[in-house]
Amino acid sequence: MTTDVSTQARHEPSQAGRQPSLLAAYDGIVCDLDGVVYRGAAGIGDAIEALNTVLTEQDPQLVFATNNASRSAQVVADQLISLGLPVTAAQVATSAQAGAAYLRRELGVGARVLAVGGEGVAVALTQQNLHAVRPSELAPPDTVVGVLQGWGWEVSLRDLAAACGAIADGAVWVATNTDLTLPVEGGFIPGNGTLVGAVATASGTEPIVVGKPHAPLYEHAAEVLGIPAARALAIGDRLDTDIAGAAAAGMDSVWVLTGVHGFRELARSSTVPTVALASLSGLHHPRIDVCRAGDTWRAGPVDITLQDDSTVVVSRARSGADPLLWANAVAAVGLAVVLSLRGDGADSSDAVAGGDSELTTIAAAFDSALQEAQAPREQ
Structure with missing residues (x-):
């Protein structure tokens, strides 16, 4: 064939x-970063211009969401500012922040939590009025009642051992994400999921996971926006994390085809994006x-x-x-056809x-x- x-x-x-703008139906946007806003150090296509329009009009409100727990919200905001987006740290939601918010609700203000990972983990705990304890600071008879585990270059075997000990003593264990690999220049390195897997194997326990594709990061982003999750529109390029996470939180989603996943990945996926766009410029076009x-x-x-x-x-x-309209129309038809052939579209009679x-x-x-x-x- x-x-x-x-x-x-x-x-x-x-x-x-004659139709209303795609954004007209929503009160807030939760936007992914890598593969949507930038790739490496460079902005993607017309993404910066499209998002600047949203930021200028402030309707709907916009927050950026990332699974990366090693960097603080301020560091992420600084990167976006360098690309030409005038944002503040308050407009960034990280998986570390989602994990810290969960632990504050579960354990209460002032609880001692072991911070495993990069700077973003400890900063997020402190922002939630929790007592962040580094593994190097933990020594008997000191104890913690929670563990927040995220990725970081400095994570060591001693850090993982400290996490195992705390979990064995009954600490609530939260993982920021379970991404098995982390893309770097020249290939991949073990991601947080690999390190979480080591702790899970050693402790015989599974963590509470707050990052994509799970709902808590998106729910935290909706709280930052001050709106129900159902009134937010999530934007992402990865079907297995961004789009699946949005669905888990009850959000509509825009699958933007500027990242790693295309229609071939959609054919093998079980996720159902609400809208497909060739680029973020489509946000300001009629649906x-x-x-x-x-x-x-x-x-x-x-x-x-x-x-x-x-x-x-x-x-x-x-x-x-x-x-641009032509490209977005091709994306829209591609989504409809592949979902139909998958059996997930409005007309699934052609499902294979x-x-x-x-x-x-x-x-x-x-x-x-x-x-x-x-x-x-x-x-």
Whole structure:
């Protein structure tokens, strides 16, 4: 089976301008960082401009959420400021903060908590009026009633041993996240999940996990925004953490295709994003509705036809079509088609098995179509 992704002209005007903005239905935004706002040290595409518009208008309110517990909210805010986003530490929610908030509710103000990980862990505990105790400061007969474990370059075997001892004595154990690996230049290193796994094996205990894909980080972000989780819109690039975590917290989600996951990953996933966007610029565009007539799917200026379950034909209006709108329309149709073939869409009559070659081929075709839509074009 072969897949041909071709482009044909269509001159029908879009009706999308008559619809309300995507953001109009929400009171707050919870935005991921890596793969959405920046990649490495550089901002991604038009993300900075799109988010600056949200920050300037302050409607809806915006908070950034990260699984990274090693850095304090202020350090994260400083990085965003360097990219051109005028934010404060109060607009950053970290998994360490979510864990500290959980422990304060469970143990009360002033409780002694073992801080395992980078600076962000101890800072988050202190901000919640808890007594952060470093493993190097813990010596018998000193005790702690909680353990907050996050990643940090300085975490040692002695730190993990201290955590095991505290857990054995009955301390409440919270892990900021269970990411097994951490991407670095040139590859990967063991992530917090690897270190948490070592403590779990040694102690025979499982932690309470607050970071993505679990709900507490998103619930904490909603508290920062001062709104119910159901009134917030989560933005992320990873299906298995960002989008799954939003669903766990009862939030709608925008899956932005500027990071590590594309339609092929969606085909293998069980998550269901609310909206797919080619880039964050789509936040300020009207929401693109997708409708279907037989084997043709229509969204804004785009028609996409599935021919004999093997050919994907993408049609667009060359004359006067906004390239960003076209790319976002391709993303919208791709989401609808893959979810339908997965059996999770509004019309699941075409559902196929998750590993079926048809689903994989169609998903790969949409990855190619989106890449073509985002490529510079001659005027």
